[in-house]
Amino acid sequence: MHCITEYLNRARYILRSEGAISLLRRLFPYLFSQIFSWEEYYVRQHFVAELNEADFLPKVKDFTFKLITSNEMADDWAKRTGFDFRNQILHARQRLDAGAIAFCIFIQNHLVHIGWVGLNQKSKNSINPQPYEVNFSEHQGCVGVGETVPEYRGEGLMAYTWVHMNNYMKQQGITMLISIVATDNVAVYKAHSRFPSIKICAKARHIKFLWWQYWKETPLPEGFKPPMVK
16 A cells, blocks of 8 residues: 555656656556566766865755655654655655665755665665666665756756765765666766766666566776767
């Protein structure tokens, strides 16, 4: 029942923020992907850099950045603001229970951007179930499933969140964050082109049919950049 409620909350959010057509465009591919999917990704390595937060401030004003590390913290934030961002983000509760960390930006108490970091296998699986390798014993982690509400896309929120992820890496002694991003995700590659510390190391193919899946990574040359950011 709780799972059904999550999906209904997510559908209501998309319907309100993006409209019925967008909901239908998302719904049918999502349902089909539960049976079969064929995706290509770039595998990226995120290293610590010396970044000045002031150089990456979003265009929007009066925003609040919040690091949320547990459902208890999310409960408290929801009581304080009157808005529970977990009703907006599918699987948010499960990710927090698994140990994933939510990097959030709020405007007028409403979530406008979120990114996730995982520092163990359980949290990694909750963020990205694709079978790419992260060596958690060597202080590596993963980052993924970032999302910006349509109204605030192009305002620099993703880049600003990465500054906080970079600082979190320094504080926690994380040597590298690994992510996968679909090869056609132009917004992500343009945003992260501002960070020389983010490097693309491989191109991956993922095929899934029901419970069977195939994953293959092909190394890319040093300094590779996607065609859309050259």
